[in-house]
Amino acid sequence: MKKVISTEKAPAAIGPYSQAIEVNGMVYTSGIIPVDPATGVIPEGAAAQADRVFKSMSALLESAGTSMANVVKTTVFIKNMEDFAAINEVYAKYFPEPFPARSCIEVARIPKDVLLEAEAIATKN
Numbered sequence: 551m552k553k554v555i556s557t558e559k560a561p562a563a564i565g566p567y568s569q570a571i572e573v574n575g576m577v578y579t580s581g582i583i584p585v586d587p588a589t590g591v592i593p594e595g596a597a598a599q600a601d602r603v604f605k606s607m608s609a610l611l612e613s614a615g616t617s618m619a620n621v622v623k624t625t626v627f628i629k630n631m632e633d634f635a636a637i638n639e640v641y642a643k644y645f646p647e648p649f650p651a652r653s654c655i656e657v658a659r660i661p662k663d664v665l666l667e668a669e670a671i672a673t674k675n
């Protein structure tokens with residue numbers, strides 16, 4: 551049975567999707583973009599945008615009863631591979647070791663023309 555996860559501490563959906571779905575003890579987040587959920591502001595620069603994305607991811611997972619420590623896989627979509635190092639530096643602060651498996655891909659465009667979007671799959675235990 552799937553359960554919709556919803557929180558005001560992560561950006562609201564901007565299309566026909568749920569912020570996250572829980573099923574069979576696993577939590578699947580949608581791609582999270584760097585929008586401040588309280589103000590709608592998108593911070594400037596890759597590091598600040600990454601911080602906003604992973605802050606929201608952490609809050610979303612907490613609202614699902616899990617955490618960044620239980621993430622097993624992430625996907626990070628980035629607008630410019632030149633931002634790889636800056637994004638990695640922020641990323642490493644949000645995930646305890648051992649780090650989750652990850653794919654990181656440069657893409658042509660991301661909704662709202664932000665610099666990154668990231669999604670995660672986490673266990674509930």
Ligand SMILES: CC(=[NH2+])C(=O)[O-]
Pocket residue numbers: 564565567580581582583661667
């Ligand atoms: C931002 C996002 N997750 C979407 O699907 O548009």
